[in-house]
Amino acid sequence: MRQTILACCIFILVSACSSEPVTSPNLETDLDRRVWHFLNSNGGDWDLENVPATDGRLLYDLIVENGYTNALDIGTSTGHSSTWMAWALSKTGGKLVTVEYDAIRHRKALDNFEKAGLLHIIDARLADAHELVPALEGPFDFVFCDADKDWYINYLNAVIPKLQEGGCFAAHNVRSWLIAPEGFLEYVDSLGMFETTVEGSPSGVSVSYKRSALRP
């Protein structure tokens, strides 16, 4: 029991240390200024296992730089990663589907999306991702996985047929000493269809681009 409490304290401390403020993208439009203001004014509320801002910015950059338009966020919580992703999609003309099974977090996320001015870009589902992700039609070109760690491989397998070539499957916490999804990176590599790097906060975001041809 004491070890669990200690581990939780260290996890909170590490998360707090990796939540340093990030620089803003160019604030060109009213929406940009509204989202950026929202992200900063709401900073203290991002405490329900939300990604640190560094990783939010990483997701934003990946979407904008690659021009992705069909995104999926698995594990909405109260919507931090989805806010960054939807903001990026406002630049590319894209749409986001995000899924959460906790009704209170889902409600709070909807509230956050509205405050950020991004609700029109987001299809937020209250559902069990184990069932919804295989049932979604797709196609997707960007997927961020941040729900139950022991299901990451299943989420990946469900998404692969719907992930476009050149698309990207990003997964959170892959280097976390506490909650890293066991065997996930090895599994991705074993498929021979992804080019993977690990980026972002110390907890690690794997960024796996789907190749156009299988590795020989």
Ligand SMILES: C[S@@+](CC[C@H](N)C(=O)[O-])C[C@H]1O[C@@H](n2cnc3c(N)ncnc32)[C@H](O)[C@@H]1O
């Ligand atoms: C680490 S949090 C996600 C944080 C989010 N990416 C953010 O930055 O705000 C993981 C979330 O996944 C949700 N979750 C876990 N298993 C799920 C499942 N099977 N279906 C839907 N949501 C799930 C949890 O309730 C939790 O809110």
